[in-house]
Amino acid sequence: MCISCLINLLPKERLCVARYILKRIVWSIVSLFVIITVTFFLMRMIPGGPFTGEKTLPEEILRNLNEKYGLNKPLAIQYFKYLNSLLHGDLGISMRNQGRTVNEIIAETFPVSAKVGILAIILSLLIGIPLGIWSAVHQGKWQDNLSMVIATIFITIPGFVLAVILMYIFGVKLQLVPIMGLDEPRSYILPVVTLAAYPISFIARLIRSSMLESLSQDYIRTARAKGLSDFIVVYKHALKNSLIPVVTYLGPLIAGVLTGSFVVEKIFAIPGMGRFYVESITNRDYSLVMGTTIFYAAFLIFMNLIVDIIYVFIDPRIKLED
């Protein structure tokens, strides 16, 4: 779709779009660089290395460990070494998990989180959009009030509270679904629903307000005047424009699902990346914290970039030269 759009544009506009995309890519790289730097120095600021902890290690072993991980070198050299290895796609070695690289840990845990996350995003779109349409079409009636009350409640309840409530009702009392791990398809239900609750409410409210706005536009009146059925007017004409805000919400949605995974994976004992991230912070596993933070940052920046590019093609009204 994008490619055909690009071809349809006038040459000048095409150049404009290309320049915009290039600009966004450059800024994404700058953002990523800043985040890498900030993360590096924040982590190095922490007094007491990763090896000071429960038991004090003998002096010699400590020195050898520091040497092995390059912690005894000047900060600037450590920084450039780290940048260099990042350029080669190497996120370093985990300091606490013996003999495992950060890349290995991410490769193992990220797909687990991604599976749950993607399901949550799909679910939130599948329920949020129809709910928003339903309430906009019945504006001011009980359907509208009901869905907006539901949306407000789920925006208010923190994820961890919802997770535990769902776990208690469906896992412990009714015993319909397992409460831990991801061993069978049924065990995806609770984590996915927990993660999707907030986005569902948010999308429903977003769609409702943008739908109400589109429904009051002139072209909708024209469509109705032409004698088109209600169904066509709502789902074909109004919905198309109302979906644009949802595209802009996709970036924050992905970020929200990602941070939500920290809690959900802890509660449901899912061996995903969020749990590893939180554990690595409490363990002061420098390289793992840095590696995962940078991975998260790169991932989100990339996603935002894609969303922005899609946005240009979906909404021709967007101003590129700002």
Add this chain to the structure above:
Amino acid sequence: MDNISKELFVPVPKEERQQETIVRPSVSYWQDAWRRLKSNKVAMVSMWTIVFFVLLAVVGPIIMPYKYDQQIVGQEGLPPSLSHLFGTDDLGRDLFVRCLYGMRISLSIGIIATIINIVIGVLYGGISGYVGGKVDNIMMRVVDILYSIPLMIYVILLSVSLKPYLKELFDKYSFLNGLKTVGAPLVCIYIALGLTYWISMARIVRGEILSLKQQEYVTAAKTIGASGFRILLRHLIPNSMGSIIVTATLQIPSAIFTESFLSFIGLGVDAPVPSLGSLASDALNGFISYPYRLFFPSLLLCLIILAFNLFGDGLRDALDPRMRK
């Protein structure tokens, strides 16, 4: 000239004159907003709920017979009863008092973090919007970069890396004793939230200032020689106060939420100080046997967040009728 007769020039009758006078006193912007807010039932209920919770959090722990860290020997693990409204935990601490104290912590985080971010956000956004040009461009690029990463990750990184420093600082300097009793982790969360949440505030203030600075009164102030800083502080910021207040009110619940999130994943306040999040997190281990231990702090947390959200929505409708949906 001839057809203008003298009787056309009679004085206006008294009744007619009174019709022309302005009977009602003029209503200022804030009075008008307050009147609109008062007519919004949901917002008023939320406002009184917030007042009630704040009073409870401030006064409650003082008048209760137990302290939040007091272990009552022989009364461990009791269910809710009249002497312990929310029951006691495994160490014999009264959960009602702990919840009240946790509420105090959560509310203080919401309010202090919001004050910090108003100061930073308003100045940053104000300067960026008022000066404009290259400065604005650079300042907004910085905001864009910060904005591209979820705040939660910054908050986590900041609170992890600041904590040991603050602890050391509090031990070294005795004049920081006041802060020491608050606890390093808590101060850390205040700072981390304050340092990150100003981003959206800065964006909103910048937008307001950009449109306000085209107004005539700014030109008037300039012609009589007011300095840029004075125009910003005396004219532009007061005029964008409406959206600043609305944004701040809506940021309080999200700061409270973030704190509870951090406490829940074990990065928040240190034991024995409770926060609503850490109480919920503590209750997680035995929640099958003691669901009420999780229920009460979670319910309070939801109510506080809901009240602030609804009040913020009401405020937005009252302060800026154009934004009403």
